[in-house]
Amino acid sequence: MPQQLLTNFRSYITAQQLFDPSQRILLAVSGGSDSVVMARLFKAAGFTAGIAHCNFQLRGEESVRDEQFVQQLAASLDMPLYNVRFNTEEWAASHQVSIQVAARELRYGWLETIRIQEGYSYIATAHHMQDSVETALMNFCKGTGIAGLHGILPKQERLIRPLLFTDKDVLTAYAALHGISFVEDSSNITDKYTRNFFRHHVIPQIQEVFPAAIKNMDGSIARMKEAEILYQEALAKHRKRLLFKEGNTFRVPVRKLQLAVPLQTIAWELFRAFDCSPAQTQQVLSLLDSESGRYVETSSHRIIRNRNWLLITPVPLEEAPLQVIEASQSHLSFGDRQLRIRRQERGTETIPATPSIAWLDADKITYPLILRKWKQGDYFYPLGMSRKKKISRFLIDQKLSLPQKENVWVIESAKRIIWIVGMRIDDRFKLTQGCRRVLVLET
Amino acid sequence: MPQQLLTNFRSYITAQQLFDPSQRILLAVSGGSDSVVMARLFKAAGFTAGIAHCNFQLRGEESVRDEQFVQQLAASLDMPLYNVRFNTEEWAASHQVSIQVAARELRYGWLETIRIQEGYSYIATAHHMQDSVETALMNFCKGTGIAGLHGILPKQERLIRPLLFTDKDVLTAYAALHGISFVEDSSNITDKYTRNFFRHHVIPQIQEVFPAAIKNMDGSIARMKEAEILYQEALAKHRKRLLFKEGNTFRVPVRKLQLAVPLQTIAWELFRAFDCSPAQTQQVLSLLDSESGRYVETSSHRIIRNRNWLLITPVPLEEAPLQVIEASQSHLSFGDRQLRIRRQERGTETIPATPSIAWLDADKITYPLILRKWKQGDYFYPLGMSRKKKISRFLIDQKLSLPQKENVWVIESAKRIIWIVGMRIDDRFKLTQGCRRVLVLET
Structure with a gap:
């Protein structure tokens, strides 16, 4: 029902308590049909939103075309635009991760930076029911526990997915009905091969015997989400006992x-x-x-x-070498790397998206700083997360190899880690809107 | 690893406590590769087993060929053979169910009768890992709760599945390695179209991106089985509270x-x-x-x-008409149907497989019998089950239409239901090995 899409969109946001109409939302827009329809729905619903676009520079002229398309879209919707170009291939090579992982990391890191810097409450992505179903089905085929079957969640930390209630077909029909133009979607680069195989081959085949397969599986997912709550409830009891x-x-x-x-x-x-x-x-x-x-x-x-x-x-801690950094220092060497330090006034410049540069709120920093290798027991509040995370767990999630893990350094201020060097700043030291002075660290 | 199949088969039976080597097992053998390999494994492992074969008479000469093949197999393995011919199409028409449902009902009803009559401990079917994975995957695509994802269970009541640990490919390789011949499998008639579509199209396609899909999904299923235990644990607490x-x-x-x-x-x-x-x-x-x-x-x-x-x-009970049957009576009419009653000595005859005839242990019967329509609150112990079941639930499982449900009659003896007329006898009144006198009811 493309006619009811706007009504259902509003109801879903209210029912799932995704955000309050007074809040400003940052929309991740690739230029593909899903994200363009999302932007149009935000406009039509009267919500306040800005548009963020990443150019991963992976498809030459086509990437530039998409960027320009999104620029025009933002202008026509009268929404602020934020865009960035990543040297995705270089970043992937230097971090020894796949292009897919690199694109995801760069994208979410940058979106979160923009969100904070520009004072948006949430980042919205245009994932829909089919994306969610694909995720759950792929997890089942990969061999998953119960958590793998809840699909994509409507709200996680600062991320919201306001289109999860609807199917891809409805979005496409809505675009056709309203003469909405879009470009080839490049945001689906994550898991591209496998996901596209499921999307274009496996699921259409399942639909031959179960025409309502997407809706059915979405029902399975809803039931799994609830089953998972009961599962966790029972587990908590066992944990307490054991x-x-x-x-x-x-x-x-x-x-x-x-x-x-x-x-x-x-x-x-x-x-x-x-x-x-x-x-x-x-x-x-x-x-x-x-x-x-x-x-x-x-x-x-x-x-x-x-x-x-x-x-x-x-695990017993190894005595780690450490270096003390005084307020006056602007440069030092560690391992085979360099650290440059400077302070500057907060102007209107964009916060760099590259993880090798950290911009921190200088007024929250206490000297001396300590530069040292990370150790077991270390934790921090990764940018964009309101909960602390163990660095051991963070490094696992970053898919670092063992030698890479052994070469991870951190900088701390008054016993609080402010930066995993070259990877992620701490949420407590990020730039916020009132911030006047910036500490810039670069490796 | 077809070489290790026998070892793994033995280990699985022990680990899952499927049965004790001293027990006799009734093997459901269609003549297809899975069930023929199962029979060979029982022989090779030195277990005591008999072979049961159903001829559904759905494929003309081919059905006869399968029946003869299984007869020869039983002779060559020196195992007792039990076989039956069903008029499946007629039964399906008269019960207004699909051929698939009819075949399943007839098959399991008859197998259970033979198991009891001949003193076997369990019925073994040749379901393997792929069957189980298919079931779970189809359920997920149909929209299931957590119970739909546990796949086929290794043991339920009197049914065991001793091949669930292994993949179809291994069974095929074992058959080839040992020069085991078999016929086209006709036992897979249940859910034939959908299941075969998943088997021959959907799953092979998933294997293109996840070559280990079957094993992976089997892992998902194992995790779901455990998650379900925790789920039920939490649920029991809520039930107690509410x-x-x-x-x-x-x-x-x-x-x-x-x-x-x-x-x-x-x-x-x-x-x-x-x-x-x-x-x-x-x-x-x-x-x-x-x-x-x-x-x-x-x-x-x-x-x-x-x-x-x-x-x-x-729900308040409707005053149901009832008829009293005395020990001397041999015939009466009810609704638009007839009931014939006779008593006979227990000989060597085979218990009839048709549900319109009930053979009951006459020594357990107390007169007078009551013939009446079923009512809410009625329950019985369906043949083959050790737990009681509400008749309302039994009729739902039988997929009867509302008018059909309203025309279901029961016969009770001393307030215990002994027969759902024309459908299922009560487990407590079945013929057991020591039984000498039989009450035969026929409609």
Whole structure:
């Protein structure tokens, strides 16, 4: 029903409490039909929004065409425009990640920077029901736990997906009905091959026997989301029964764990908090039948069999070299790299999108700064997140290799980490609207 | 690894506690490669087994060829053979169900009869990992809750699936390695079109991007099985908090239910026990905002808003006509049908497979018998099940139309239902090995 799209769009935003009409929303617009329809819906609904566009410079002239198209769109909708060009290939090579991962990292990092700098409440992406269904179906085919089946969530931290209620077909029909033009969508670069294969081959085939497959699977996903809440509820009870904290050590009673049902899942959920991989979880389970003294070592913890208990202790810290940085300093060397430091007034310049440069609120910084390698137990508040995160976990999510992980440095101020050097600043030290003085760190 | 198939087969039976080597197992053998390999594995492992084959008479000469093939197989493996011919098309027409449903009903009904009559502990079917994965994937595409994703279970009541651990490819390779011959499999008639479409088109396509898709999905299924245990655990707590029994009425506190999270799933699981359909569950949820006196009526219960409670009461019984049958009687009419009654000594004859004839243990019967229409609240122990089942639920599972449901009759003895006329006998009155006298009822 393309005629009802605007009404349903408004209802979905209210029902899912995605945002308040008084809030300003930053729209991620590639120029493809989904994101263009999203921008039109924001306009038609009377919400206040700005448009952000990333040019990944991966498709030559076509990338430039898309950029120009989005510029014109923003002008015609009378919305502020923010755009950026990334040297995606170079970044991917230097970080040893795939083009897909590079594009995703660069995109979300930059969007969050713009959101904060320009005072938007949320970033909206144009994911729709089919994207969500594809994600869940692919996860099922890859071998997933229950969390893999909830599809794409309507709201996560500062990200919202106000089109999840509707199918791709409806968006396309709406664009046709209203004569909305768009360009080939380049934002779907993430997981491009596999996702497109599912989109263009697997799902249409399933629709031959189940014509309502997308809606059906969306129903499965809704049920899984609710099942997951009950799953987590039961899990919390088991955690309370099985995990006892004493200082920086945790204890798990061997006998009680052995009798836990279902053992595999409870063990996995219990030990993953200590950076246990699925394979290591199996090793931990074999400790249940071993003698005292045996242990499994994860990237952050040792899980040791000690008579009737498993003891979980942080991996002993290696004495890390550290350097003190005084307020007057503008340059220093560390490892095989350089750090440049300067202070400047906050003007109207755009915050650089490259992760090798950090712009921080100078008024929140206390000297001296400490530059050191990260260590187990370190945590920070990654830019865009309101909750703290262990650096060990952050590095896993960044898919760094072991040698890369061993060469990660951090800078701290008054015992709080302000920057994972070359990767991510801390949310507590970001530039906010009232900020007047900027500390610029560059590696 | 076809070389390790036998070892893995033995290990799986032990690990899943499918049966004890001293028990006798009835093998459902169609003559297709899966079931023939299963029979060979039972022989090679030294277990005691018999072979049961159904000829559904749906494929003319080919059906006869399969039947003869299985006869020869049983002889060559030196196993007892049981076979039956069904007039599947006629049965499907008279019961107004699809051929697929008819074949499944006839097959499992007959297998269970043979199992009991011949003293086997379990019925084994040759479902393998791919069957299980297909089931879960189809359920996901149809729109399922968490229970739809556990795939085929290795053990349910008296049914076991000892090949679930292995993939179809391994079975085919084993057959080739050992020069095992087989015929085209006719047992896969259930869900034939959809399942075969998934088997031959959808899954091979998914394997192009995820070559290990079957194993991956089997991993997803294993995780779902465990997640489901935790889900049920949390659900049991909610049920205890929300459902209070008083005589034959249940009460649900409105305010508490309104606050329950996740509401949809908890409500669905709570009210389905009272034969609430998904649509009716939504109607019940709207009672939470309605005034006193409104109600939703399911096929067995009324759920009534009464101030701060929902009251759940059985639907008032209609005065049903009933007929008393004395021990001397051999014939009577009911509705537009006839009932013939006779008693005979237990000989070596085969128990008839047609559901219009019931053979019951005459020594367990108390006179007079009562013949009446079924009513809400009736329950029985369906043949092959150790738990009682509400007749309302049984009729739903049989996919009977409303007019068909209204014309279902039961016969009871000393207030216990012994037969759903023309459909299923009660497990408590079935013929067992020591039985000497048979009560035969026929409609």
